[in-house]
Amino acid sequence: MIAPEYALRDGNRIPALGLGTYGLNDEAGVDAVLAAIDDGYRLLDTAYNYGNEQVIGDAVARTDVDRSDLIITTKLPGRHHGYDETLQSFEESRRRLGVEWIDLYLIHWPNPSVDKYVESWRAMISLREKGLARSIGVSNFTEQMLTRLGDETGLLPVVNQVELHPYFPQGELRAFHDEHGIRTESWSPLGKRSALLEEPVITELAARHGVTPAQLVLRWHVELETIPIPKSADAVRRRSNLDVFGFELAPEEVEAISALERGRLWGADPNTHEEM
Ligand SMILES: NC(=O)C1=CN([C@@H]2O[C@H](COP(=O)(O)OP(=O)(O)OC[C@H]3O[C@@H](n4cnc5c(N)ncnc54)[C@H](OP(=O)(O)O)[C@@H]3O)[C@@H](O)[C@H]2O)C=CC1
Ligand SMILES: O=C(O)C(=O)[C@@H](O)[C@H](O)C(=O)CO
Secondary structure: OOOOEEEOOOOOEEEOOOEEOOOOOHHHHHHHHHHHHHHOOOEEEOOHHHOOHHHHHHHHHHOOOOHHHOEEEEEEOHHHOOHHHHHHHHHHHHHHHOOOOEEEEEEOOOOOOOOOHHHHHHHHHHHHHOOOEEEEEEEOOOHHHHHHHHHHHOOOOOEEEEEOEOOEOOHHHHHHHHHHOOEEEEEOOOOOOOOHHHOHHHHHHHHHHOOOHHHHHHHHHHHHOOEEOOOOOOHHHHHHHHOOOOOOOOHHHHHHHHOOOOOOOOOOOOOOOOOO
């Protein structure tokens, strides 16, 4: 199963679903990422701070799938904000991944109290101009922060990766993204170890469609046209998480799932959260 793709505003393409890799480490992590690529995952999400870029790089080096068919995402950590620091951090990530280019490079968190994300963004624009980062984006940015990037540099990110699941559907931010050609990626798309997958509306709709609760939630993301990046260390769950393109949800089913809205699960508000 290979996920369909969306076009990004910069002319590049991105799969409609990817693999989260936080917690996939060591040799077991390499095996998991390699098996995921074999099973059809083409979008891989890591970060400097996950400490597993080399794990992703090893899997990419070992697979038979063409490098140009893979979309590798990594992220700039908070402690490396600033123009020169960003260029240096990017080189470290690229070296650990063992790749010529990074497909999607994101600012992991805005850390507004440090107030250097615009400088980092300028460095990322230069990386894109050199072809070292094919697409550039951000993560955990608010509408105000995105607007500031656009106002001060003339270039908006093509992706904003944010917390997004049925408990926190991010309706207003998604509408802003859609208006400005920013693609939404969903982190913790399954609600990471919360009770989401046991919610009656989820289990009942899953039974109606003959799918698992996780497949139902992932299909909800697809209906919203956000890109979920579920993480699983288990091969069977990874395969079923990718297998969500053979059924559809009716608009009222999407609404019923979105009605679970109650807010962020982990309290990580981009206006105050400081990421090192
Ligand atoms: N930009 C950012 O700030 C952030 C980015 N991320 C990214 O998003 C990715 C995904 O988010 P994450 O927080 O891991 O949470 P997810 O919502 O992807 O949930 C992962 C959890 O769900 C379990 N799981 C996976 N598939 C299934 C299934 N089919 N049925 C039941 N349980 C399942 C996993 O267990 P098991 O492994 O045992 O299957 C794991 O415990 C991360 O790996 C990372 O790449 C995450 C947080 C913040
Ligand atoms: O991206 C992730 O998976 C995270 O957990 C982030 O929240 C990030 O690594 C962080 O904020 C650590 O403090």
